[in-house]
Amino acid sequence: MEIENRAYHEGHMRSALAMAEFAITNDETPVGCVFVRNGEIVARGINDTNKSMNGTRHAEFQALSKLLSEDPNFPLHETDLYVTVEPCIMCASALRQFRIRAVYFGCNNDKFGGTGGVLGIHTDPSVDPTYPAYGGIFREEAIMLLRRFYVQENEKAPEPKMKKNRVLKFEIQPVAAKVVIPPL
């Protein structure tokens, strides 16, 4: 989908990328996000799953919790989200239940993306209103951040993988037509 006023959105995505950079220095998966209302950033978030030992503490939830702890009635229906990686299925549903206005993201999440990567939670039939999701803003930057993180070893994994031979790759494939996975 063509995004209007791209420069404006790129500005906010830069802020989200800065958060993702911050996440990497904190040993967290480099996903960063900002919530924007009336052109102003109202909350920032990074992934917090490692520190909190809670697999649900994604960047979106962290930012939302800051917003809501300050103002439980914050008008999320007038708020947009900028996030470096496509929201997962859980976040996509949470954003819909919170009535977010729109979501802008960097790269697709083909493992558990909820706004097109795997499922289309933002537009599927549901009891909550739909929201639009636009991907591809600074996609390469978002991917490179993830790669930089995943070449590291994760001691916290149940079976840590030895990644001595892993090399950071720099070439990025263009967006391919979506492959539909048949059921087995």
Next chain:
Amino acid sequence: MATQPTAMIPTPDDIKKAFEAMELDEKEEISPRHGRLLRLKTLAEVKAFLLLDTVYVVKVPVKQSSKILKAIDAVLPPGSLANLQHVRRFAKPEQLPSRIRQLIDPGYVRPPGKVFLSPGCSVGNVSQPDTVPREKKPSQNSWLLAAPVDSIGEKALIETVKQHLSEETPEPEVHTIQVPHSAPSSMTVATKLSKKFWPTIYKSYSPYGPQPAEWRWAEKELDAVAGKHMAHAFEAAKAIHSLGYGYKIGACIVEPKTGALVSVAGDARWICNKDSQCVSQSDQETRSKGSPMAHAVMRVIGMVGRQRVVMDRPAAPPSPTSNPINYPFLDTALTEFEEGHHSSSPLVPGGYLCTGLDLYVTHEPCVMCSMAILHSRFNRVIFGHHMPKTGALCATKEIKLPGTRTKKGVTNKNGKPSKSHSDNTANHETNNSNTKENRGNVGTGTTGPDPQNSGALSVQPINVTGYQNSTNHIKNPKDGISSDSESSGQSSGIEVADADKGYGLFHRQELNWRMLAWLWIDEGKSDWVNELGEEVSA
């Protein structure tokens, strides 16, 4: 001896003490709920039965059948039959569904005196009573499922067959029919497919998700304890609802090896600030949504994370004192009941998220909570009320409980009285169906071509009416199925329209985590009522 009777008589004090002890017990021990577990179907399983393959069938004399089969298999490209292991290669005309028989073998006349198997008898290797003396039999023909249409040309097929036929035999009859693309997931489904398409074999193997043995193994353990843990989830629901914090939804997490409760939480979506104030009852719209972050499942998962942090990082700072309830995550105990299960954690240091733990929740979790469960790497999930509009674990919107009445008022053979509000939908297997599976295994050990065995194929008396359709090809497989369910007035129990599918998030190949999940069918007290509106996300 004389003093003993007097000693046996309890004094009023004893009685009082006994009653007090009983009351104490009641407070500490929540009586388990009565009920049973219903396995969820995976989405792959639900989808699979919409797919049909078009294949050639050819009429061959029984005497030459073995040679012809070998000849055909020799000319087929390798692997042509790899996906058709679940259909019989040979079927006698009387073993065909009547619809198929009318299409391909309209001249067939049932031999006089032939005895058919009784309706209940669907076991594979039971040989049919042979009442016609062998020498009086006319030349017998059998139908051979030759190959998928895309693997061989019709002419080549006919030529191959002809080589093994005597010259006076007329040109072999070849037809195309449609057979189920995927293997049946249970004996029940196999019987249905056999009645509708072509004799189909059930093996105790599921290509769509957890294996029957996995389900059985887990149920062996859970059947005994699920009622107890579901009672805890239900108590958590009642406790939080009585305080006005949220809907009557509750969840608990159990360490299955010890059976110990790890955390308990209820729904707290109406809490709207750090001071535990709630959304006013008059604000209906805000109230119905509340805060998704405070769904019972999100809270109960959050509690596990907090326990792990305390355990693995004693130096980590505790939750900020300015916000003791940690609004809006609300992942600390809010009720006395929740508090009561937080004094000591049965978790061991070094664990990862919720791996190896079981989750019990009174209602089917919404999309967000279902994915949170996957992210947390739960082992197994048992939920109470099915939420067709908002739940995301089930692969179908409607779930037919075994033993419920269909629209026609037919009760299943081995079913219990109906407790369901839904009917006429995909037939879920319960753990009670183990006997069925075992029965299925008896006659289905054989795979691949086996003309001898095919003679003993199980067939139920075919009484599917309403097939007036006499076209030679079923063009639209979906039409082919649904026309039956409409005209015969009975659901096939197999097809599920797209709009009736759910997410089936508990077990999807493309996602990062898969687990076992059951619907809890409560058979206990009448207090087990779904008080949620259907549009509420649990």
